[in-house]
Amino acid sequence: MNYNVDEKGYYGDFGGAYIPEMLYPNVEELRQNYLSITADPDFKKQFDELLKVYVGRPTPLYFAKRLSEKYNTRIYLKREDLCHTGAHKVNNTIGQILLAQRLGKKRIIAETGAGQHGVATATVCALMGIECIVYMGELDIKRQAPNVARMKMLGAEVRPAQSGSKTLKDATNEAIRDWINNPVDTHYIIGSVVGPHPYPDMVARFQAVISEETKWQLEETEGRNYPDHVIACVGGGSNAAGLYYHYLNDERVNIITVEAAGKGIDSGESAATSALGKEVIIHGSKTLLMQTPDGQITEPYSISAGLDYPGVGPMHAHLFRSQRAEFISIPDQEAMDWGLTLSQMEGIIPAIETAHAFAALDARKFGPEEVVVFNCSGRGDKDLDTYIDYFKL
């Protein structure tokens, strides 16, 4: 089976571009150009150069000695937490800003939940001197004050989404509305592998640098360029897509995807898309999403704002449906405990999103000779208030 996107923008049953006609020209312009622009040597050179000198790539593949000893297996961390702005998100925003420039766009919009993608977008806009508007749920603006301040420091305008539940889902709606209203000069930088085709594929390609590096880094340390397992957390799924990308069709590599169970899968407050999601059309694509029997989108819940999204991108819906990936749902408490464990065993304070991934070590057994690569998708600086509250530090 092939797990990449097909010509029509589908991953198996999922994907496509279910967009209002008002968005057709914008999305079509992207669809027609993204492959040729990103394949252009000039683009590639600039993209690679910025990833190197600005983002700080390659990010290390770090062998976690103490963790490996404790779990009696070979654990590596792909250190996306060391990226400029603190998470993998910036790989994508660098790619998209270069694309937007080549499409002659003069104005950037983005949605953000936890604020990581908003910061990454505001950052590349400052770098290029381009106007930037970030939509963010009114509730999230209150919950994520430091990232709001970072965006403002970077010169972006943060516009509150006041509709619906005032969180990420609504910020996405507002960003799409803005795009509909500004179809010519504006590029919409989506922050994960979600949205209408070609976004999921485009974002996945920009994030693919993660597994591209992992391959030669493993070759250096393990003498083979693939691990036995790749493990990542999934909100929309961009960090996971990046880590899996070059291994999608390599059946030697087992894929484990960790989603947020919030207060528990059956609590009514979770973001466990695989367990609870149904086939849905939202934000421009067909995917798995949590919804009411009536087809209204459900508000998700997770202690981690970055996983607090009611669905996953179509690639992950397909990986789940086809059983190519194994899905694990981890509740808040386990994730938080892993935040502490990783801090104290490896000196790395992970984002709470990232911490979810590590809980796979308790859920699954790995052999002593097996090589397990975790995507350490982001650092926990943005989550300190939550950690402080939770652990009464």
Place this chain on the structure above:
Amino acid sequence: MNYNVDEKGYYGDFGGAYIPEMLYPNVEELRQNYLSITADPDFKKQFDELLKVYVGRPTPLYFAKRLSEKYNTRIYLKREDLCHTGAHKVNNTIGQILLAQRLGKKRIIAETGAGQHGVATATVCALMGIECIVYMGELDIKRQAPNVARMKMLGAEVRPAQSGSKTLKDATNEAIRDWINNPVDTHYIIGSVVGPHPYPDMVARFQAVISEETKWQLEETEGRNYPDHVIACVGGGSNAAGLYYHYLNDERVNIITVEAAGKGIDSGESAATSALGKEVIIHGSKTLLMQTPDGQITEPYSISAGLDYPGVGPMHAHLFRSQRAEFISIPDQEAMDWGLTLSQMEGIIPAIETAHAFAALDARKFGPEEVVVFNCSGRGDKDLDTYIDYFKL
């Protein structure tokens, strides 16, 4: 003239080891071993490897395009802000923890002001599974809550220094007292190029990786391995020492050192050591320090906690006295404005310490063909509250 340390531990008139006899065995043990241990291939290998896979080195040398255009010169940023834990401080703590292990130490102590060095120390202790106690002024504990939380997440014990002005100077005193009381099993990780010989030289050597990388990075981009100017902020002086190290005796390279003028040199609330400091013996070495006519150490002031130290290390005292380095004092306001400027022009939110350095661009003229390397010593995440307050974000 030679600007490196001499055999007796002096930089010109400054340096030495003015320590109570109780510390003699500890400091002597270090002095006798630090060169041979750090020259050991095994040590070097482990140090280099950790800098690479854990810290994320080499940090990029980033050509700041927009800033260069505005100031009509060639500006590079050495991206220490991308280091694990957010500043250059960790280069030193990695080195010292490896040294401490080889000396058979079982317990680490450190002092911290802003908390960056405390976090960097707590981090390497977690990495190695070694007990860690960080002394921090009671006042600073209140001012720098996020870094206190980070240290606790990392498993370190944060002990409040309640004497004196309850800030960095007093935390240093407390750490020294702890060392006096625990002379056998404890290593004291000092966080800057201060303290008795061999600390200033040892810390400078660990930080020297900054200019070591800068050399080959400049060779790649400019075709010559030296810049015309190196510029860094100075608290104790470790990031500056790191950037200057391989250029100290290269007179083609002009050195510009930026210190904190706080509310103004003549305001009585500053940390402008070169302008106000006198020859002093403090914390184990002879250096330049702010003091009363009577020889009591003055409380410094800067909006940036990391520059809020009443002196500079002996290397910098010597660079100042010998006029090898040009010193500039920058008040709070200019530094804060530069924090905003760098954010909006380059998408990099700098630590407020770091922001001071960039103010040299207003204080000095640079030619269009000149190559100017700034040490971007740390990122501004830790300073967000201060930025928010100051700019009403």
Place this chain on the structure above:
Amino acid sequence: MNRIDQKFKGDKKLLSIYFSAGYPNLEDTVPVLKKLQVAGVDMVEIGLPFSDPLADGPTIQESSTQALRNGMNTEKLFSQLDGIRKEIEIPLVLMGYFNPMMQYGIEKFCQRCESIGIDGLIIPDLPVDVYHEHYKTLFDQHGLYNMFLITPQTSDKRIRYIDQVSNGFIYMVSSASVTGAKNTFGKTQTDYFQRIQKMELNTPTVVGFGISNAETYQAATKESRGAIIGSAFIKFLKEKGVENIPEFIQSIRD
């Protein structure tokens, strides 16, 4: 013959009204329809509310959210509309996002529409190509029209394609924007209206988005067969209530 086609016979400029089902109160759907017919509107778009109406502006969003809060859902709307053809003769179009329909089951959805006597659908997030490939046959079987949107940015080529796939009418979005009432149209709009006019499409065109008063209605219908009013009507409904609907319709037509 589909009631929509019947309406478009002749030259009369048509007035169509959009409102959210179950708004302002859950049981207002049918009373609103009756009032609209009495007031002389030519056609109605009944909005099936959705939690994430991304092509709509704040007014319709709000009415949609309120309707959901009131307890509106797909089944509820169908049950309200059961038997509606005893009282309402003008064409009825359901307008809603694709997801609730998909969850209801598209086939079952079409059957219910047919049995109620719905004439067509407007589904903003179901692109014409997907419709053409996957759903047209089904819709046709149930005698349901599906209307598509075009905007000033839509290329001539695509408009021809849409014209070919369409039946009923083509929904001309007045400007590239989400729904929302505006007071006048600028030169860009009128140029666009004329451009489409000159294309001499097979399917009649109706202008929607941004029509709020007699002036914009006049401008919109100058180069098209009709206009759809949504946000302005909903605002009126909120302020003046179901009783006074004729007052609104009059103000547009006078």
Place this chain on the structure above:
Amino acid sequence: MNRIDQKFKGDKKLLSIYFSAGYPNLEDTVPVLKKLQVAGVDMVEIGLPFSDPLADGPTIQESSTQALRNGMNTEKLFSQLDGIRKEIEIPLVLMGYFNPMMQYGIEKFCQRCESIGIDGLIIPDLPVDVYHEHYKTLFDQHGLYNMFLITPQTSDKRIRYIDQVSNGFIYMVSSASVTGAKNTFGKTQTDYFQRIQKMELNTPTVVGFGISNAETYQAATKESRGAIIGSAFIKFLKEKGVENIPEFIQSIRD
């Protein structure tokens, strides 16, 4: 002959007291000295307060900070001590950190000490090697002794070196620790005292740090020529005041 050497003639076990000049009140320096002499102590260390006394524990730190707040400084202390030799005969040692002395000017500092009749200095952060190389000649010229510390961690070799450079006495730090009162000594301490005893140094040794009562005084002086009490005395001073000093001295000697 230096008053310190005179004191160490014979076998008598000596009791020396440390206190911070200007503590508890600025003008208490001389009254405390007088009381101490009357109470029969053999020697006094007068602490010149410093903002950053890193070899001292909390009690002495606090008294140091208080003294600074009271207005104590180098010049003030010298002026308080001017003429002291009319009333005080026991050896007087100034104990302080090097920085205030350096700022005062070392040469001027030595002159003032000589003219007042100070017998010696203890400067914890002036290492013996630096002293030997740079300052010994000057101190000797002014008849000032400089006393050095040794600790359980000090190597035999270094002790021999210190013994050679020293005059007056060697200050044996009871354990590797900052100053502060303890209640008893353990085996490590007594082993250490015995080890030093066996080295048969030229310079007499006095034990300091951690002596607080008759028991620790007895233990300390068993293998040495005397003991210095600091923290315990300062605590007493704070609680009971200058008047009652003899009570404290008696409690140690009984």
